[in-house]
Amino acid sequence: MATSTYLSNPVVTVNAVDLSDQCSGATVNQTFAQLSNTAFGDTAMKYTAGLQENSITLDLYWSTASTETYATLKSLVGTSTNVTIKQTSAAVSATNPLGTLTGGFLAELPVVYTVGELATCSVTFNGGTFAYTEA
C-alpha cells in the first residue's frame, strides 16, 4: 500500500511570504456546497456542485521579529490574499502538487500567550478559490 507521510518540510506561503519555518500545522479544506438535484423517478439522492467554500488554517508561532509572523499578517486582517502550500520543498510536480487558495479572507488574528510556552496564533483564510497545480 502506497502511503505518503509529510512531517518535516512542507512549504507554506501567505501573501507570497514564506512562513514555513514559523508554521507547525496546516489544514486545507476544499469544499463545494452539495445541491440536491434529486427529482421524481430517482431512487436515491443526487447532488451537483454549488459554490466552493474553501479554507486554509495555519498554526503559526507568533514572532514579532522583523519580517516574521506579525509583520506578515498585521496588514492582512480584514483583507483577502493568496495562501499556498506544497508537501515538500521540491519542484512542483504530480507527486508534489502546489495547492493555492486565491482570495482567502483573514477575518481575525488570534494570538495565544501561555506562560512557559512559545506564543502561537492559528489563522484561517476563508473563501476564495482553491486549486492544485502540478507543474
Add this chain to the structure above:
Amino acid sequence: MALRIISARLGEPGAFWTPVEGVNVEALIAGGFLEDTHTAPGKSAKNKTKAPDAANTTQE
C-alpha cells in the same frame, strides 16, 4: 511602480519583484518585505539648500 525585494522570505533580496494577482502589495511594503524604489530616497532625491532670498528676508 518598481518593487525591490528586501526580505529573503519573499525572494532574493535586491531582485525586482513582479506583482502577483491577489497578493496584497501594500501589506508586503508595510511588513518590510518590499520597497517601492520609486519612493525610496536616492541620490536625485537629495534636498538642495536654497540660499535665502534677500528681498524676502524679514529681520526681527
